[in-house]
Amino acid sequence: MTKTYPKASRPSLDNVSVSIEKGEFVFFIGPSGSGKSTIIKLLLHEVSPNKGRVVVNSKDVTSMRSWKRPHFRRSIGCVFQDFRLLPNRTAYENVAFALEVIGKTKAVARRVVPEVLELVGLGGKEHRYPHELSGGEQQRVAVARAFVNRPLILLADEPTGNLDPDTSIEIMRLLDRINRTGTTVVMVTHDSNIVNQMRRRVIEIESGRIVRDQARGVYG
Amino acid sequence: MRVKYVLSEVLVGLWRNVTMTIAMIITMAVSLTMLGASGLMYRQVDDMKDLYYKNIQVSIFLDQEVSPEQRDALAAQLEGDPLVKESIYVNKDEAYKRFQEMFQDAPDLLSAVKADSLPESFRLTLNDPEQYKSIYDQYKDTEGVDEIVDQSRLLDKIFDILTAIQNIALAAAIVMAVAALLLVANTIQVAAYSKRREVAVMKLVGASNWFIQAPFVLEAVVAGLVGSLLGLVALIAAKYLLFDGSLQALQGLLSPVSWGDILFMFPLMAGAGALVSAVTAWVTLRFYLRV
Numbered sequence: 001m002t003k004t005y006p007k008a009s010r011p012s013l014d015n016v017s018v019s020i021e022k023g024e025f026v027f028f029i030g031p032s033g034s035g036k037s038t039i040i041k042l043l044l045h046e047v048s049p050n051k052g053r054v055v056v057n058s059k060d061v062t063s064m065r066s067w068k069r070p071h072f073r074r075s076i077g078c079v080f081q082d083f084r085l086l087p088n089r090t091a092y093e094n095v096a097f098a099l100e101v102i103g104k105t106k107a108v109a110r111r112v113v114p115e116v117l118e119l120v121g122l123g124g125k126e127h128r129y130p131h132e133l134s135g136g137e138q139q140r141v142a143v144a145r146a147f148v149n150r151p152l153i154l155l156a157d158e159p160t161g162n163l164d165p166d167t168s169i170e171i172m173r174l175l176d177r178i179n180r181t182g183t184t185v186v187m188v189t190h191d192s193n194i195v196n197q198m199r200r201r202v203i204e205i206e207s208g209r210i211v212r213d214q215a216r217g218v219y220g
Numbered sequence: 221m222r223v224k225y226v227l228s229e230v231l232v233g234l235w236r237n238v239t240m241t242i243a244m245i246i247t248m249a250v251s252l253t254m255l256g257a258s259g260l261m262y263r264q265v266d267d268m269k270d271l272y273y274k275n276i277q278v279s280i281f282l283d284q285e286v287s288p289e290q291r292d293a294l295a296a297q298l299e300g301d302p303l304v305k306e307s308i309y310v311n312k313d314e315a316y317k318r319f320q321e322m323f324q325d326a327p328d329l330l331s332a333v334k335a336d337s338l339p340e341s342f343r344l345t346l347n348d349p350e351q352y353k354s355i356y357d358q359y360k361d362t363e364g365v366d367e368i369v370d371q372s373r374l375l376d377k378i379f380d381i382l383t384a385i386q387n388i389a390l391a392a393a394i395v396m397a398v399a400a401l402l403l404v405a406n407t408i409q410v411a412a413y414s415k416r417r418e419v420a421v422m423k424l425v426g427a428s429n430w431f432i433q434a435p436f437v438l439e440a441v442v443a444g445l446v447g448s449l450l451g452l453v454a455l456i457a458a459k460y461l462l463f464d465g466s467l468q469a470l471q472g473l474l475s476p477v478s479w480g481d482i483l484f485m486f487p488l489m490a491g492a493g494a495l496v497s498a499v500t501a502w503v504t505l506r507f508y509l510r511v
Binding site for chain 1 (some may be wrong): 222225235418420421422423424425426427428430431432
């Protein structure tokens, strides 16, 4: 597929074709502006390609009507570099919020949220506010929020970009654990350390084209 | 549970931005009061037209030196005229008696007018008061006729004034509605901005569009409804203070405004207030949230 943003002189993604299997763990790497973040936006149906198709969970996202998008997004979890937590809500409330706004009852939240917070290693810190948590812990809350609805796919856009190396590795362990539950993980990063340690599939993008697609790859 | 969530969001939203909320409610209330007032006047004018035109009369005044033959001829002609429903002859004595009754509070005027100086006349009730013009054309040149006076001319002037007041109220309602509309749009923008993080997360995790928009739209609708309630209170106060108070002297002239009329206006005001707010909020969100 090809994606050109309005006013851009060259396509952000140029004739890119990628297939990711269910349960895979994939890194997209490349320099800034290479088009890796566009992949996330396409997968979320935040933007549409100019040419080609995006198929997620065997649904053609390209032709999806915008009113169907909310429901589609419930099958995808998302983590970002800047965490995107609600500052006036505790860790528990942040995760519960994601459930409640898609119509889950408080009873469901009471059952599921402590479970997932335990899973990400935040047991006992449910009632801390984001500003009372370290960066790594905040990102764990974000991962918990993305995973609480048991999505089929977890998208991570430079999730370790704001974290120190040790904390980054902890977050990666967490993502790895989530991947082992059968969740497909797609992660955009330019953290060479992490890519080299994880030894997973690496797709390198440069100027909108795939220049490398390697199983068990390194940052290179 | 979702309903409870949305409602609590609405209250929190209204309270968070309470100065704007008050401004929104006040403009809405003024606009809806004007709308209600002009609606009331519309009904009022209709009622009054029915009442007055039914009793309206055309007077044909006769020359001072009219001969009995001329008078009888005219009476016969009027009797046979299909436009005329009823024709009453008023002679000089009766005319003077009526004059005395009408001006009993002005003895100076009474003493200045002699019984003899008032003209004889025919008082006509028409089948259709609008047909005044043809009566006028038909009889203005008849022998012995001095002048033809149509009361509806006077009434038309009164109704013109009432209609003008009604139009002014309507214009004021529209101008205030525009102000209210802009305030709603602004309030919704501020509310959306102050909740931008929540909205971003909601979009991300796949909350449905109506769920994201409902609290904002309802915020505006609540303000519109509160505004219409205040408008109702203002109309009730106006009835107390104006119609039943300082304008009581005009009670005979203006047909009374009933409580029923005022209550009848409320659904109109509430509907207009809620609808305008909801549509404005929704359109604002389309541009501002792009959900």
